Amino acid sequence: MKFLSFLRDKLISICIYVFVYVVVILLFFAFKVDVSLMIAFSFLYILSNIIVLMFEYYSRKRFYDELVYNVKVLDKAYLVLETLREPSFYEGKIVYNSMYEINKSMNENVKELSRQINDFKDYIEMWIHEVKIPLASCILKVHNNKDKFSDDMMLQLKRVDDYLEQVLYYVRSENASKDYLIGKVRLDKCINNVLVRNKDYLLEAGISLNVEDLETTVYTDSKWLEFIVNQIINNSIKYKKERNSFIKIYLKKFEDVVTLIIEDNGVGIADSDLPRVFDKSFTGSNGRDNVKSTGMGLFIVKSLCDKLGHKIDISSKLGEYTRVEITLSKNKYYDEVR
Amino acid sequence: MKILVVEDDKSVRDEMVELLNNASYEVRLIEDFNDTLGQILSINPDLVLLDINIPFMNGEMLLEKLRKVSNVPVIMVTSRNTLSDEVLSMGYGADDYVTKPYNPTLLLLRINSVLRRMSNVNETIKYKDAIVNIKKGTISLDSREIILTKNEMIILGYLLGHKGMIVTRDELMTDLWDNNEYINDNALTVNISRLRSKLEELGLRDVIETRKGQGYILL
Numbered sequence A: 001m002k003f004l005s006f007l008r009d010k011l012i013s014i015c016i017y018v019f020v021y022v023v024v025i026l027l028f029f030a031f032k033v034d035v036s037l038m039i040a041f042s043f044l045y046i047l048s049n050i051i052v053l054m055f056e057y058y059s060r061k062r063f064y065d066e067l068v069y070n071v072k073v074l075d076k077a078y079l080v081l082e083t084l085r086e087p088s089f090y091e092g093k094i095v096y097n098s099m100y101e102i103n104k105s106m107n108e109n110v111k112e113l114s115r116q117i118n119d120f121k122d123y124i125e126m127w128i129h130e131v132k133i134p135l136a137s138c139i140l141k142v143h144n145n146k147d148k149f150s151d152d153m154m155l156q157l158k159r160v161d162d163y164l165e166q167v168l169y170y171v172r173s174e175n176a177s178k179d180y181l182i183g184k185v186r187l188d189k190c191i192n193n194v195l196v197r198n199k200d201y202l203l204e205a206g207i208s209l210n211v212e213d214l215e216t217t218v219y220t221d222s223k224w225l226e227f228i229v230n231q232i233i234n235n236s237i238k239y240k241k242e243r244n245s246f247i248k249i250y251l252k253k254f255e256d257v258v259t260l261i262i263e264d265n266g267v268g269i270a271d272s273d274l275p276r277v278f279d280k281s282f283t284g285s286n287g288r289d290n291v292k293s294t295g296m297g298l299f300i301v302k303s304l305c306d307k308l309g310h311k312i313d314i315s316s317k318l319g320e321y322t323r324v325e326i327t328l329s330k331n332k333y334y335d336e337v338r
Numbered sequence B: 001m002k003i004l005v006v007e008d009d010k011s012v013r014d015e016m017v018e019l020l021n022n023a024s025y026e027v028r029l030i031e032d033f034n035d036t037l038g039q040i041l042s043i044n045p046d047l048v049l050l051d052i053n054i055p056f057m058n059g060e061m062l063l064e065k066l067r068k069v070s071n072v073p074v075i076m077v078t079s080r081n082t083l084s085d086e087v088l089s090m091g092y093g094a095d096d097y098v099t100k101p102y103n104p105t106l107l108l109l110r111i112n113s114v115l116r117r118m119s120n121v122n123e124t125i126k127y128k129d130a131i132v133n134i135k136k137g138t139i140s141l142d143s144r145e146i147i148l149t150k151n152e153m154i155i156l157g158y159l160l161g162h163k164g165m166i167v168t169r170d171e172l173m174t175d176l177w178d179n180n181e182y183i184n185d186n187a188l189t190v191n192i193s194r195l196r197s198k199l200e201e202l203g204l205r206d207v208i209e210t211r212k213g214q215g216y217i218l219l
Helices: A005-010 A012-032 A036-071 A077-084 A090-142 A153-172 A189-196 A199-205 A222-236 A284-289 A299-306 A332-337 B010-022 B036-043 B061-069 B085-092 B104-117 B150-161 B169-178 B185-200
Strands: A183-186 A208-211 A217-220 A246-253 A257-264 A312-316 A320-331 B002-006 B026-029 B046-052 B076-080 B094-101 B124-127 B131-134 B138-143 B144-147 B208-211 B213-219
Touching: A005 A012, A005 A036, A005 B104, A012 A036, A036 A077, A036 A090, A090 A153, A090 B010, A090 B104, A153 A199, A153 A222, A153 A299, A183 A189, A183 A222, A189 A208, A189 A257, A199 A222, A199 B169, A217 A222, A217 A320, A222 A257, A222 A299, A222 A320, A222 B138, A284 B036, A299 A312, A312 B061, B002 B010, B002 B036, B010 B026, B010 B104, B036 B061, B046 B061, B046 B104, B061 B076, B076 B104, B094 B104, B104 B169, B131 B150, B131 B185, B144 B185, B150 B169, B150 B185, B169 B185, B169 B213, B185 B208
Parallel strands: A208 A246, B002 B026, B002 B046, B046 B076, B076 B094
Antiparallel strands: A183 A217, A246 A257, A257 A320, A312 A320, B124 B131, B131 B138, B138 B144, B208 B213
């Protein structure tokens, strides 16, 4: 709170003080009052007015300065009311009480909204599990009646399943609750599950796999890691080059951590796009030019990795390769200590 | 082999029956879930495919009760794929766990391997006059012994497990991939013809027949 601004605000009061003073002095002259009385009056009048102004200024300054400062430094500015004492002056009380009421109604509103969002998420999650039952039925039907359905049917059903998974994990990655359980996981089993799941897709795309010995245990949630790897493999399939495409999967082992590397010789990612691949809804030139892309896959992958405490990096050269590196911990206590 | 399907969704159940019938298993069903446990015990199957979401009692509780009275192999099936489900199911004594929607071929493989684990198949299998040693990866007849590659062994092992039945290329491929051998269509053809010529060397001529458009059959 600046003193000059405060004075400008009080301009009318000050004008009235000055006007009254001038009128009184003129009256004193008219009634030929003694000069010493005039001086005494002037002194008292001016002093008392200054004291009143100063008192008003400081009592407000304390409250408003605290308010402005706390709003600025608090990372959740809406909690500012909790940090303030109720002011002693009347208009401050009005502001304080109004803020209290506003806060209360906003809290109720926010609570209602977050309840709605959570209900919706619960519903979506339930719905996905529901819809997987008819999907399972369809997959079995296609498998049992191979002569009636084209091979593509199974791939399309798998795509539906992949998109469903994406929504499921998006809901989970945004949820505050811990939906995962970190445990000892055989990395090779995890990768094998993903590759077998994508077998038809990979064979159809004519991608050869070069999988080195991945036998090791890491601390992660197997389902989440499978989802993550599935997304990356799917990207490699989506953005493959016309011929001689391969995916190479190998490990780099360190003392406490293991880095899982999934590398392809696909179309790659432009340098300008690379820093933004994990951004929500970012599709980049690949997504725009070639295949339909929601820009959600890697965003979800990144947030799942963050939750699990895995480091994920993507390096690429346009037209040559894309390399995804996921660093997982081998040691149970590593994450906790960190 | 008698497999019991405990699944409350009728269309999934019907398709599952067809899938298992086609794989020449004898299939039993439960349609009334009032006394699931009692029915399982009276049917006395060789393996149970148990859905987690069944009416009246959830699959995990049922499994826990079942385990107190029976050691029948159980594969849990679920559409909820959270780790806790898996941990719980395995904790209650499930032998394996698959999530919906599953790859049907893979489901058959899992059933196969659970059943095989139960029956403690020997390391060696006799086929005609030859002896196949799966662990060593060899096949021998009289005094001659031929070493098979890992891929050839997986293919032969699968064919031996389905002797006299048509085995599709997809089944062979799934089994290979499940065993970390990520080969493509051409490589499968090459592996099969190499396996044939190795068998021929032992005097087992034309034992793997090609059924056009269907797959292979080991005579």
